[in-house]
Amino acid sequence: MSTYPLVTVLMTVYNGGQYLKSSVQSVLxxxxxxxxxxxxxxxxxxxxxxxxxxxxxxxxxxxxNEKNIGQTxx
Numbered sequence: 001m002s003t004y005p006l007v008t009v010l011m012t013v014y015n016g017g018q019y020l021k022s023s024v025q026s027v028l029x030x031x032x033x034x035x036x037x038x039x040x041x042x043x044x045x046x047x048x049x050x051x052x053x054x055x056x057x058x059x060x061x062x063x064x065n066e067k068n069i070g071q072t073x074x
Contacts, residue, residue: 011040013039014048036061037060
C-alpha cells in the first residue's frame with residue numbers, strides 16, 4: 001500500500017496576500033482528503049509566506065523560489 005497521496009494540488013503565488021488565505025482555505029476544505037498541497041512562492045515581497053505558514057496542515061508543502069521567475073516557470 002502506497003503512503004503517497006493520491007492527488008497533488010499545485011498553487012503558485014506572487015504577492016497574493018489579499019486572496020491567499022481564502023484560496024488556501026478553500027482547497028483545505030475539500031471533502032476529498034488524500035492530497036498533498038504544493039504551494040510555490042515566487043519570491044513574494046508581501047506577507048504571502050507568513051499567511052501560508054499560518055496554516056498548520058501537514059498536507060501543505062511550501063517551496064520558495066530564490067528569485068521571481070514567473071508563474072509559468074514556477
